[in-house]
Amino acid sequence: xxxxxxxxKHLLDMVQAYADHEGVYxxxxxxxxxxxxxxxxxxxxxxxxxxHVNLCANAGFISVETGNIxxxxxxxxxxxxAQAVTHQA
Numbered sequence: 299x300x301x302x303x304x305x306x307k308h309l310l311d312m313v314q315a316y317a318d319h320e321g322v323y324x325x326x327x328x329x330x331x332x333x334x335x336x337x338x339x340x341x342x343x344x345x346x347x348x349x350h351v352n353l354c355a356n357a358g359f360i361s362v363e364t365g366n367i368x369x370x371x372x373x374x375x376x377x378x379x380a381q382a383v384t385h386q387a
Contacts, residue, residue, distance in 0.1 A: 299349050305342070306359075308334065309350050310378050313360060313370050321369035324351065324362075 312330060316322045324347075332341040351368065354360045359374035 299345065301353055302346075302350070305346060305350050306354060307378070307381055309347070309354060310359060310370065310374050313368055313374070314378065317369060321361075321363065321367040324348075324366035324368060327368065 309331075312327055312334070313322060316327065316330065328344060328347060331347045332343070335342045351360065351362065354374065355362050357373070358371055359377055361369050361371055363369065
């Protein structure tokens with residue numbers, strides 16, 4: 299599987315949108331992830347989600363706690379802010 303920066307941004311956007319002060323469970327994100335492709339014939343997969351969660355955790359954009367609770371880190375917020383500035387320019 300290959301890193302897809304659009305999916306990295308999409309994942310971070312979803313974590314930011316759905317996490318509360320404790321984070322968001324992977325099991326809560328999964329159905330939202332699968333249906334977010336906009337194409338019912340080609341939904342985003344569980345494997346893609348887990349792969350990109352691991353990539354984002356390794357990059358320091360998110361933390362994954364016991365029980366698969368995902369929380370955005372400062373670096374993750376900074377990455378999204380940088381993407382927003384890049385797309386506005």
